[in-house]
Amino acid sequence: MTGPSTTQSDAPRVTMAHGGGGEMTKQLIQQHFLPRLGNKLLNPLADSATIPASELPLAFTTDSFVVLPLEFPGGDIGRLAVCGTVNDLAVMGAVPTALSLALTIEEGLPLSTLDRIIDSVAQAAREADVVIATGDTKVIERRSGDGLTITTAGIGRIRRDARLDLGRVVPGDVVMISGRIADHGLAIMSVREGLAFDTSLESDAAPLNHLIGTLLDTGSDVKFLRDPTRGGLAGVVADIAEDTGLTVELDEAALPISPTARHTAEVFGLDPMTVANEGKCLAIVAAGDAKQALSCWQSHPLGRDAAIVGRITDAAPPLAELVTHTGGRRVIQRPYGEELPRIC
Amino acid sequence: MNEVSPRMLAQRIASACAGRAPIRIMEVCGTHTVSLYRSGVKSMLPELVHLISGPGCPVCVSTQGYIDSACEIALRENTIICTYGDMLRVPGKHGSLQQQRAAGADVRIVYSALDALEIAAANPEHKIVFLAIGFETTAAGHAAAILEARRRNLSNFLMLCAHKQVVPAMAALLSADDVAIDGFLCPGHVSAIIGAQAYGDIVERFSKPCVVAGFEPQSMLGALLLIVEQVVAGQARIENTYGQVVNDNGNQAARRTIDEVFESASVAWRAMGVIADSGLILRERYRGLDAGVQFDVDLDADDPTPGCRCGEVIQGKLAPKQCGLFATACTPTQPVGPCMVSSEGSCAAAFRYDREPVSRKKESG
Amino acid sequence: MCIAVPGKIISASPPTAADGISRIGTIDFQGSRVNASLVLTPEARPGDWVLVHAGFAIQLIDEKDALETWEYLSMCNTATDEDLEQQPQRSGGKDGQSQDQSEG
Numbered sequence: 069m070t071g072p073s074t075t076q077s078d079a080p081r082v083t084m085a086h087g088g089g090g091e092m093t094k095q096l097i098q099q100h101f102l103p104r105l106g107n108k109l110l111n112p113l114a115d116s117a118t119i120p121a122s123e124l125p126l127a128f129t130t131d132s133f134v135v136l137p138l139e140f141p142g143g144d145i146g147r148l149a150v151c152g153t154v155n156d157l158a159v160m161g162a163v164p165t166a167l168s169l170a171l172t173i174e175e176g177l178p179l180s181t182l183d184r185i186i187d188s189v190a191q192a193a194r195e196a197d198v199v200i201a202t203g204d205t206k207v208i209e210r211r212s213g214d215g216l217t218i219t220t221a222g223i224g225r226i227r228r229d230a231r232l233d234l235g236r237v238v239p240g241d242v243v244m245i246s247g248r249i250a251d252h253g254l255a256i257m258s259v260r261e262g263l264a265f266d267t268s269l270e271s272d273a274a275p276l277n278h279l280i281g282t283l284l285d286t287g288s289d290v291k292f293l294r295d296p297t298r299g300g301l302a303g304v305v306a307d308i309a310e311d312t313g314l315t316v317e318l319d320e321a322a323l324p325i326s327p328t329a330r331h332t333a334e335v336f337g338l339d340p341m342t343v344a345n346e347g348k349c350l351a352i353v354a355a356g357d358a359k360q361a362l363s364c365w366q367s368h369p370l371g372r373d374a375a376i377v378g379r380i381t382d383a384a385p386p387l388a389e390l391v392t393h394t395g396g397r398r399v400i401q402r403p404y405g406e407e408l409p410r411i412c
Numbered sequence: 413m414n415e416v417s418p419r420m421l422a423q424r425i426a427s428a429c430a431g432r433a434p435i436r437i438m439e440v441c442g443t444h445t446v447s448l449y450r451s452g453v454k455s456m457l458p459e460l461v462h463l464i465s466g467p468g469c470p471v472c473v474s475t476q477g478y479i480d481s482a483c484e485i486a487l488r489e490n491t492i493i494c495t496y497g498d499m500l501r502v503p504g505k506h507g508s509l510q511q512q513r514a515a516g517a518d519v520r521i522v523y524s525a526l527d528a529l530e531i532a533a534a535n536p537e538h539k540i541v542f543l544a545i546g547f548e549t550t551a552a553g554h555a556a557a558i559l560e561a562r563r564r565n566l567s568n569f570l571m572l573c574a575h576k577q578v579v580p581a582m583a584a585l586l587s588a589d590d591v592a593i594d595g596f597l598c599p600g601h602v603s604a605i606i607g608a609q610a611y612g613d614i615v616e617r618f619s620k621p622c623v624v625a626g627f628e629p630q631s632m633l634g635a636l637l638l639i640v641e642q643v644v645a646g647q648a649r650i651e652n653t654y655g656q657v658v659n660d661n662g663n664q665a666a667r668r669t670i671d672e673v674f675e676s677a678s679v680a681w682r683a684m685g686v687i688a689d690s691g692l693i694l695r696e697r698y699r700g701l702d703a704g705v706q707f708d709v710d711l712d713a714d715d716p717t718p719g720c721r722c723g724e725v726i727q728g729k730l731a732p733k734q735c736g737l738f739a740t741a742c743t744p745t746q747p748v749g750p751c752m753v754s755s756e757g758s759c760a761a762a763f764r765y766d767r768e769p770v771s772r773k774k775e776s777g
Numbered sequence: 778m779c780i781a782v783p784g785k786i787i788s789a790s791p792p793t794a795a796d797g798i799s800r801i802g803t804i805d806f807q808g809s810r811v812n813a814s815l816v817l818t819p820e821a822r823p824g825d826w827v828l829v830h831a832g833f834a835i836q837l838i839d840e841k842d843a844l845e846t847w848e849y850l851s852m853c854n855t856a857t858d859e860d861l862e863q864q865p866q867r868s869g870g871k872d873g874q875s876q877d878q879s880e881g
Contacts, residue, residue: 328808396452524832
């Protein structure tokens with residue numbers, strides 16, 4: 069990541085003046101944001117960006133990001149913000165086009181940190197082929213030293229060929245995941261205060277729109293897409309079972325996970341299925357198209373470890389259920405909330 | 413060396429107990445409760461084997477007074493509570509530690525007592541109170557932490573102790589009138605510390621099989637098979653399927669460290685009353701680090717919420733699903749008692765992993 | 778009541794008489810490294826395998842046994858296209874494990 073670096077001992081920091089709307093705000097935008105994020109929509113710096121009309125339905129999403137620390141192995145809050153928003157659009161079958169970016173900066177944040185984060189935003193936006201169309205900056209008084217929160221909104225046009233609807237899911241459909249689970253949440257944990265440890269694990273934060281786009285391009289009968297973020301894979305399949313009234317049966321032996329992630333989760337007493345991912349997609353596909361769908365994903369850089377992990381059945385009562393390594397079974401529950409490391 | 417698949421072991425268990433009365437095995441260790449579910453082993457066992465979750469969950473057996481004291485201390489000035497994640501959501505009379513944190517208390521999750529020591533070193537003007545729960549496995553590390561705090565002169569480091577010993581609890585359960593336990597699946601990691609021979613008391617006084625198991629499916633199934641075979645043959649002895657980790661006499665360095673810092677005491681267990689010599693308290697010379705003494709709190713107070721039957725659950729007298737509050741008024745998001753909030757509490761495990769009352773193997777109550 | 782996982786000591790200071798809890802080992806868990814106190818396993822050396830609970834090594838274990846657990850924990854997806862034709866894989870790992878049934 070590049071950005072203006074400073075060798076002064078008094079590193080330049082964001083101050084209340086930067087948020088005042090006056091000269092300092094203008095400088096911040098001109099010198100730090102526009103060089104990194106500039107595009108036709110943003111450059112006029114008008115009160116709103118103008119988006120051309122289209123006959124396709126609009127997908128519209130919002131998200132806010134409060135991750136701590138701001139920078140972690142494999143990414144930072146900027147990358148997370150873009151990828152999270154893009155992915156919320158992509159799993160609806162939309163082609164993401166434009167994001168808004170609202171920054172709430174705590175005074176005292178080093179400008180070099182801000183620059184690195186905006187660089188990440190720019191980089192992620194390039195990967196996703198989206199632009200930051202409009203933005204806002206506020207500076208708040210120094211509080212807990214959190215530094216920065218980001219709120220986004222995003223729009224995209226829903227593809228004509230997208231027919232994503234849980235109502236279309238039927239017994240026999242196949243469940244796929246685009247790659248290895250649990251990396252992101254564990255990578256974040258490794259830099260959390262009070263728990264810090266070294267790890268080779270990195271956040272998997274990535275924009276999924278191209279991966280999803282290629283899948284839809286194959287013409288496979290894709291019925292549902294979701295990215296398993298907070299709550300992990302467990303949260304998503306528990307929701308699917310509840311919302312469809314059908315059973316989701318996953319095979320533990322089929323779940324892609326790196327040995328490091330599996331082992332690290334074990335050290336802290338975490339179930340990898342409940343750990344957040346930021347660059348993975350779950351898909352429910354008609355059985356007849358499963359092979360083609362898997363092959364499509366496995367040919368994509370973000371889908372190399374894609375796998376079929378289970379199926380939909382009409383077993384009653386409807387549950388999300390895991391067939392374990394031993395061949396036994398157990399229920400998959402939506403996790404309570406923040407999964408905390410434990411000793412018992 | 414036997415190489416037997418989990419499915420084969422489950423079949424052997426079924427054959428061994430076929431045609432007999434149900435065999436009731438208590439899994440003393442909460443981690444076993446969870447591992448049996450998570451691995452799917454529980455779903456493979458025959459109907460005749462009844463697994464009863466026992467009081468091997470340090471959170472579940474902590475008294476109401478312990479969590480209330482921790483919450484009270486959390487609200488004192490210049491005090492930092494350091495706790496394992498397990499304790500964060502346990503409901504006290506005036507809320508949980510998580511709620512105290514939301515109200516402004518400084519409550520920090522740590523992975524180890526070592527982290528709490530570093531927080532103490534970094535915050536000399538604060539009192540650091542480490543919530544020291546656990547059985548012998550964890551107590552050993554806590555003992556070492558006390559010695560280190562002394563060595564480094566960390567006078568602001570305090571421990572609120574609620575350590576429990578496994579064997580006295582097992583004996584207390586067997587001494588009750590309405591006991592119906594045929595054998596014990598003994599905790600793997602506690603046994604690594606105390607040694608497999610520690611269960612001699614249970615075998616000799618009460619003639620109950622005690623088999624130590626690890627946490628992988630083969631070890632757990634192998635141990636359950638041995639227990640069933642002993643029960644069927646009318647035998648009672650100690651066996652061990654976790655020989656990689658557990659020997660007869662345990663970890664001597666750990667036992668010496670525990671002995672240097674702690675002494676046995678009669679302490680209160682949630683809803684079980686005081687059990688003789690079942691706890692570990694700081695010895696006289698280390699009482700200066702005892703948060704219970706420093707803050708003058710009552711750890712033995714035990715006044716559970718009306719309707720809460722955690723006490724019966726941890727004694728294996730009631731299955732989670734038999735509690736009227738289970739999955740209705742008491743759920744993981746709104747727990748009434750510790751058995752539901754602890755990640756390895758019987759009720760939390762049943763709620764999480766076992767939602768099919770009809771086809772699942774019944775836990776006896 | 779006790780989660781503990783085997784790892785390999787990558788580095789540790791040599792033991793001294795004055796060592797207490799401060800003798801820390803860096804333990805590798807297949808790619809994540811956690812510091813743990815070796816005070817309860819004073820005979821442990823770099824290259825040894827230990828079981829770690831709440832930041833403390835509580836027992837030395839044989840490399841062979843540790844690797845078996847690592848292998849169990851590493852049972853990862855190996856499903857291929859062929860599996861779509863049949864039942865999805867049910868036992869991704871080895872089929873059995875030695876049991877130590879020593880009587881106490």
